[in-house]
Amino acid sequence: MSVNKRIVADFVKNDISFVTTVPCKQLAGVIDEIENSLEIFHIPSNKEDEGMGLCAGAFMGGKRPAIIMQNTALGVTLNTLATLTQFYRMPLPMLISYRGELGEPVACQVEMAVHTKALLTQFLIPTYHFHKESDADELDNILKYTFMCNKPVAILTDATFWKGEKE
Amino acid sequence: MIRSEVLKSLLPVISDEFVVCNIGLPSQELHMMDDQPTNFYMLGTMGLSSSIGLGVALVQNQKVISIDGDGSVLTNFGTLPTIANNVADNFILLIIDNGSYGSTGDQPTYAGKKTSLSAVATACGCENVVECQAEDAAETLKAALASNKMTIIVCKCESGNIPVPVITMDPVSIRDRFMNELKVRNG
Ligand SMILES: [Mg+2]
Numbered sequence: 001m002s003v004n005k006r007i008v009a010d011f012v013k014n015d016i017s018f019v020t021t022v023p024c025k026q027l028a029g030v031i032d033e034i035e036n037s038l039e040i041f042h043i044p045s046n047k048e049d050e051g052m053g054l055c056a057g058a059f060m061g062g063k064r065p066a067i068i069m070q071n072t073a074l075g076v077t078l079n080t081l082a083t084l085t086q087f088y089r090m091p092l093p094m095l096i097s098y099r100g101e102l103g104e105p106v107a108c109q110v111e112m113a114v115h116t117k118a119l120l121t122q123f124l125i126p127t128y129h130f131h132k133e134s135d136a137d138e139l140d141n142i143l144k145y146t147f148m149c150n151k152p153v154a155i156l157t158d159a160t161f162w163k164g165e166k167e
Numbered sequence: 168m169i170r171s172e173v174l175k176s177l178l179p180v181i182s183d184e185f186v187v188c189n190i191g192l193p194s195q196e197l198h199m200m201d202d203q204p205t206n207f208y209m210l211g212t213m214g215l216s217s218s219i220g221l222g223v224a225l226v227q228n229q230k231v232i233s234i235d236g237d238g239s240v241l242t243n244f245g246t247l248p249t250i251a252n253n254v255a256d257n258f259i260l261l262i263i264d265n266g267s268y269g270s271t272g273d274q275p276t277y278a279g280k281k282t283s284l285s286a287v288a289t290a291c292g293c294e295n296v297v298e299c300q301a302e303d304a305a306e307t308l309k310a311a312l313a314s315n316k317m318t319i320i321v322c323k324c325e326s327g328n329i330p331v332p333v334i335t336m337d338p339v340s341i342r343d344r345f346m347n348e349l350k351v352r353n354g
Contacts (some may be wrong), residue, residue: 018226043253045218046245053215054249057187057222060207060346062353066221083211084219088342097303 003162004029006136007095012039016066016093018058020044020051026097026162031068048073048126049080052092058106059090064095064147071100071156074119081123085152085159091138093143098129101110103159120154127154169327170263171196174234176305180312185349187233188218193263195331197234199252204348208334208341214243217260221250224258231257231314236280237264244287250319251292259302259311260296260319267326271275287320293319301325 001009008157011019020043021031044102046050048069055065067075074096083094099102099106100113120127126149128142129135139155168176170193178201187207188194194208207223209216220233238247240262250260266279278284285298295316299307301324311318318320334341 016221043225045249045250047213047243050218050245050249051241053243053246054222054225054351055220056215057219057224058226059222060219060342061223061226061349062346063226080212080215084209084215087211090339090342163311 001153004033008033010139016064018063018065022069024097048077052080068095071116089150091147093146096152097155098158101158130157171329204344205343224255232259247291258268265326271287288319294322300335309318
């Protein structure tokens with residue numbers, strides 16, 4: 001199974017049925033899988049904090065949400081993460097493309113990459129970094145953990161991971 | 168009429184409905200006048216009332232009214248295309264447009280100048296956009312609820328505030344109460 005299919009299969013296995021996305025080149029395949037999934041309602045958002053608002057609503061309406069976004073948008077979501085997702089204690093898996101890591105062709109992407117983990121740490125957001133394809137084996141457990149503790153949880157997925165390099 | 172008077176006039180219509188209420192004074196006023204388990208008060212996160220309300224509406228059957236402000240909609244303009252393109256006929260967005268950032272000292276917003284929020288909503292593809300005056304807010308909202316069509320209401324009113332206490336309820340309690348009430352009503 002492709003890594004995109006595996007990710008969406010793990011979403012479905014964990015009852016995630018409401019996914020908002022803001023595109024990234026690295027995420028194009030997984031976003032297509034989300035769009036084509038019959039079990040998941042896909043709602044593209046225009047900005048990541050808007051998407052987190054949609055996810056908060058879906059969670060209160062009784063569904064399990066997730067957001068798919070790029071790390072460069074982390075800054076615009078910090079207030080929402082603190083004052084909505086965390087303050088009201090809501091679960092939110094954040095599948096994040098980790099731009100600006102090894103293999104990155106665009107220098108500007110590195111400028112947010114160097115802040116990404118520090119910001120997530122500062123906001124006490126449990127963070128997992130997928131570098132090798134086999135790292136995705138943990139996704140099922142990470143999703144279970146997210147809905148167990150009702151917190152936003154970040155899954156950073158870098159270029160090497162999306163290239164599907166073997167260990 | 169100022170916003171608190173508009174909210175007061177709406178109470179008979181919204182008291183038994185699920186309401187996601189905008190940050191700051193609108194939530195504080197609603198909480199003071201008519202605290203209900205069906206109310207979700209935003210204690211932070213300016214701009215997301217419409218997004219949260221749409222999210223709730225899309226995944227279950229109860230009607231949801233997002234009470235928003237002109238300043239907050241300006242903060243999250245991207246919400247209008249998302250609403251237009253993801254129609255939930257159990258969703259009403261009520262924008263109380265007093266032309267100012269009421270909670271921060273009534274600084275003027277662009278909505279009180281050249282920018283028409285109802286024209287923007289229409290341009291974004293929203294199909295049922297109604298602009299009304301403060302005096303007609305309750306009737307307009309009642310009609311929107313009865314229509315069973317997703318509706319955007321822009322209610323023009325005067326700027327101005329009344330003294331009102333902050334909400335000291337725990338956010339998790341607000342959220343839990345709201346979720347449980349939704350669950351009960353959805354059966
Ligand atoms: Mg205002």
